[in-house]
Amino acid sequence: MSKRVVLLGECMIELQRRQDQIIQGYAGDVLNTSTYLARLTQDSPINVEFATALGQDQFSDQMVANWAQEQIGSNLVERLEHHLPGIYFIENDASGERKFYYWRNDSAAKRMFDSDALADQLLAQTDLELFYISGISLAILPPAGRTKLIQLMRSLKAKGVTLAFDNNYRPILWSSPEETEASYDEVLSLTDIALLTWDDERSLRGYDSPDQIVAHCAQFDIGELVIKCSAEPCILVCEGQQTEISATAVNSVKDTTAAGDSFSAGYLAARLHGESPGTAVAWGHKLAGTVIQHYGAIIPVEAMPRL
Numbered sequence: 328m329s330k331r332v333v334l335l336g337e338c339m340i341e342l343q344r345r346q347d348q349i350i351q352g353y354a355g356d357v358l359n360t361s362t363y364l365a366r367l368t369q370d371s372p373i374n375v376e377f378a379t380a381l382g383q384d385q386f387s388d389q390m391v392a393n394w395a396q397e398q399i400g401s402n403l404v405e406r407l408e409h410h411l412p413g414i415y416f417i418e419n420d421a422s423g424e425r426k427f428y429y430w431r432n433d434s435a436a437k438r439m440f441d442s443d444a445l446a447d448q449l450l451a452q453t454d455l456e457l458f459y460i461s462g463i464s465l466a467i468l469p470p471a472g473r474t475k476l477i478q479l480m481r482s483l484k485a486k487g488v489t490l491a492f493d494n495n496y497r498p499i500l501w502s503s504p505e506e507t508e509a510s511y512d513e514v515l516s517l518t519d520i521a522l523l524t525w526d527d528e529r530s531l532r533g534y535d536s537p538d539q540i541v542a543h544c545a546q547f548d549i550g551e552l553v554i555k556c557s558a559e560p561c562i563l564v565c566e567g568q569q570t571e572i573s574a575t576a577v578n579s580v581k582d583t584t585a586a587g588d589s590f591s592a593g594y595l596a597a598r599l600h601g602e603s604p605g606t607a608v609a610w611g612h613k614l615a616g617t618v619i620q621h622y623g624a625i626i627p628v629e630a631m632p633r634l
Contacts, residue, residue, distance in 0.1 A: 328372065330456035330599065333403060333449060334361045335378040335476070336464045337436035338390050339413040339429075343623060353390050354624040356461050356495050359585040362625055363592030363614060365399045367634065373456075373599055378403035378449065380439035382411040387435070403448055410435035419582055419622075429499070431467070440472035446479045450486075457595065458483050459491040462527070465510050466500035473510060480517050491520040493591050496527035504531055515547045520598070522591045525556045537562050541569065551604050553594060553611075555587055561612065565604045572608045575616035585624040590615040593634065610634045 336357025343350050358377060365375040377399050381387035383406050390412065391401045413431025420426075431437070439445055449455070458480065465473055484490055492514050501507045508531065515521060521544065528540050537554045541564055544552050554562040560571035593614035597607035617632045 329454060330373045331376060331452060331454045332364065332368075332373060332457045332459070332595075332599065333376045333378050333452070333455060334358075334364070334459040335439075336361075336461055337379055337413065337431075337434065337467055338377070338381070339415050339431065339434070340386055341624065342414065342416045344416075344418065345622065350623070352623060352625070353386075353393055354585070356463050356493070356585075356588050357459070358394075359588035359624045360459065360461075360493070360592045360595075361394075361399050362397050363589045363618075364596055365397050366628065366631055367592060367596035367610075367614075368599060369398050371600065374400060376400035376403050378439075378445060380405040380407055380410070380435040380437075380445075382406065382435050383408055384411055386412055403445065405435075405439060405445055407435045407438055410438055412436070417584060434467070437467050437469065437472070440468060440475040443475075446475060449479060450482055455483070455486075455488050457489045457491060457599065459493075459591075459595065460514070461493040462495040462507075462511065463497060463500065465514065466497060466507075477510075477513055477517075480514065484517050484519075489519045490517055491522065491591075491595060492518045493522040493587065494524060494527050494531075495587065496524075496531050498530070507531055512547075515544060515549065518547065518549055520551045520553075520595070521549050522553050522555065522587075522594060524587050525554050525559075528554075551598075553604075553608060555590055555611075557586075561608050563604055563608055570605065572605060572612070575612045577616045577619060580619050582622045583619050586615045586619050588624070589618040597634070 334357050338355045338358040341352040341354040361377045413434035416428040418426045525537050552564040560573045590611035593611035594607040597610040
């Protein structure tokens with residue numbers, strides 16, 4: 328029996344300087360996860376769909392065409408007449424860390440819940456196994472759209488759909504840390520699989536230790552809590568047990584873009600294939616460790632590791 332996985336977020340036009348050239352691509356945190364998840368599940372009865380809103384322009388047409396090549400479904404993509412995709416530019420320092428510049432204040436993706444069409448389509452799915460969002464999925468939406476998304480998640484959970492959340496905190500997209508914390512906690516109260524980055528939680532909540540994340544999340548009924556700690560061991564909390572799982576050693580880091588996104592894809596792919604949470608963390612580590620040895624968010628297909 329086939330399984331449908333829907334990931335909701337934003338795809339943007341990506342610009343990156345490489346030597347004396349500006350390279351154009353298409354990416355976004357949830358789209359990155361969708362791409363890697365589709366690659367890892369393409370030989371299985373798992374259908375990966377990306378839910379978003381785009382314009383009716385050539386950039387949007389090319390995005391959808393690119394997704395089709397990666398076997399990502401676009402039946403849940405709204406095409407809006409008067410809005411365009413957002414744009415971002417990446418700069419990397421000598422250690423591979425990146426800085427982002429965004430042009431997305433009126434992007435199409437911000438308008439995906441202006442009507443009830445997308446929510447109605449999602450609720451009508453009869454084979455939906457997993458629904459995934461990130462902190463950026465929440466952040467780009469106006470308050471009314473964010474409320475609709477959380478209501479949608481509540482309805483999907485009532486139907487037995489597994490809900491997954493990656494915190495992916497970008498302060499510039501929020502009006503205040505307090506607003507972010509309130510939104511995150513509302514989502515965490517519904518989440519079955521939480522994929523949280525330690526640096527983001529530290530930046531948002533002022534924590535001194537990942538153990539404070541574990542303590543905070545204990546109030547929620549989260550089945551699988553994963554705390555990603557860059558090169559340090561990942562923390563997995565599942566069925567009342569807390570374990571640490573070491574990351575894959577990497578000798579040459581070129582670009583950390585999509586490290587967390589690819590980890591999430593590896594983790595979710597393993598779980599969808601019936602692997603244990605511990606094995607899922609290992610898949611996430613291996614994929615992320617490969618991705619950061621390449622430039623850009625999406626690595627060539629031939630560079631994908633065997634998991």
